[in-house]
Amino acid sequence: MTAEPLEIYLEEQDLERGLREDVRAGLSAEQKWLPPKWFYDARGSELFEEITRLPEYYPTRAERAVLAERAPDIAALTGAKTLIELGSGSSEKTRLLLDAFTRRGGLGTFVPLDVSVSALRASTAEIAADYPGLRVRGIVGDFTRQLDRLPTGGRRLVVFLGGTIGNLLPGERAGFLAAMRAALEVGDWLLLGTDLVKDPSLIVPAYDDAAGVTAEFNRNVLHVINRELGADFDPAGFAHVARWDADHEWIEMRLRATRPMRVRVLDLTVAFATGEDLRTEISAKFRRAGIAAELAGAGFAATDFWTDPEGLFGVTLAQA
Ligand code: AVJ
Numbered sequence: 200m201t202a203e204p205l206e207i208y209l210e211e212q213d214l215e216r217g218l219r220e221d222v223r224a225g226l227s228a229e230q231k232w233l234p235p236k237w238f239y240d241a242r243g244s245e246l247f248e249e250i251t252r253l254p255e256y257y258p259t260r261a262e263r264a265v266l267a268e269r270a271p272d273i274a275a276l277t278g279a280k281t282l283i284e285l286g287s288g289s290s291e292k293t294r295l296l297l298d299a300f301t302r303r304g305g306l307g308t309f310v311p312l313d314v315s316v317s318a319l320r321a322s323t324a325e326i327a328a329d330y331p332g333l334r335v336r337g338i339v340g341d342f343t344r345q346l347d348r349l350p351t352g353g354r355r356l357v358v359f360l361g362g363t364i365g366n367l368l369p370g371e372r373a374g375f376l377a378a379m380r381a382a383l384e385v386g387d388w389l390l391l392g393t394d395l396v397k398d399p400s401l402i403v404p405a406y407d408d409a410a411g412v413t414a415e416f417n418r419n420v421l422h423v424i425n426r427e428l429g430a431d432f433d434p435a436g437f438a439h440v441a442r443w444d445a446d447h448e449w450i451e452m453r454l455r456a457t458r459p460m461r462v463r464v465l466d467l468t469v470a471f472a473t474g475e476d477l478r479t480e481i482s483a484k485f486r487r488a489g490i491a492a493e494l495a496g497a498g499f500a501a502t503d504f505w506t507d508p509e510g511l512f513g514v515t516l517a518q519a
Pocket residue numbers: 250258361362363364365366405406413480481482
């Protein structure tokens with residue numbers, strides 16, 4: 200089957216308004232910050248795919264190992280008719296689930312949702328071609344905002360992989376899980392991928408690779424703002440920083456000004472002192488008990504928890 204036309208709940212102008220609001224709020228704050236979702240234009244999505252292949256970036260390989268082993272269990276336990284993927288990107292690992300559901304039979308519809316039109320166009324076309332008989336409905340949307348638009352009817356399994364939930368701040372995370380639960384019916388399922396707390400000597404290089412791909416990915420947000428909002432950031436004036444925050448158990452990516460700069464963006468002039476940081480991402484790492492507790496707080500019951508053989512990455516199955 201060919202994929203159905205993308206359903207666009209996030210128009211170009213909504214995206215640009217969101218970016219303007221985030222840039223205004225983040226760059227006028229005392230500690231400057233930007234939300235990580237703005238990394239993912241076409242170039243940023245490509246750079247992220249490149250990151251997933253780096254020797255230092257273990258989460259993708261570890262999560263793939265879990266899914267490769269457990270996909271048949273997940274298909275059997277959930278018996279889903281509809282598989283919804285939030286922040287789907289290339290949906291590369293999700294194919295392990297689609298393969299298991301195809302062997303088992305019964306899955307009718309796959310619904311990937313992502314902010315990146317380019318990533319969705321490619322992934323929906325390829326998946327529709329490779330899984331004949333599967334209805335593929337791509338949704339262009341923001342997983343923190345479009346949860347009330349998810350398709351209804353039939354047992355649903357929502358998958359949120361890659362550890363992307365770790366990019367939300369704890370308060371945002373609780374709000375997201377509650378909204379997710381509200382969007383589901385009792386009996387529907389959530390499959391959640393989370394990177395696990397481990398020695399920072401393993402985590403830090405995953406976010407500061409030797410080849411400098413993550414540094415380019417980090418600086419890409421400045422290129423996005425220059426292009427979309429006509430700003431005049433000099434990306435070369437910022438150094439990539441990855442820093443483990445032991446209190447919060449998250450890794451932060453920052454862009455550190457290497458000289459004093461004044462940046463014109465919107466109607467703002469934003470001054471950076473040498474050494475001043477712009478925080479661009481947090482990526483929280485989790486513990487099994489914490490995941491179950493957060494899920495329970497949102498009205499989900501965690502029924503299964505699996506890791507890769509090395510215990511690097513966790514995948515939790517939970518029921519609404
Ligand atoms: C795909 C969003 C989970 O936080 O590890 C990779 C993004 N940032 N390298 C992560 C990312 C830096 C990634 N997520």
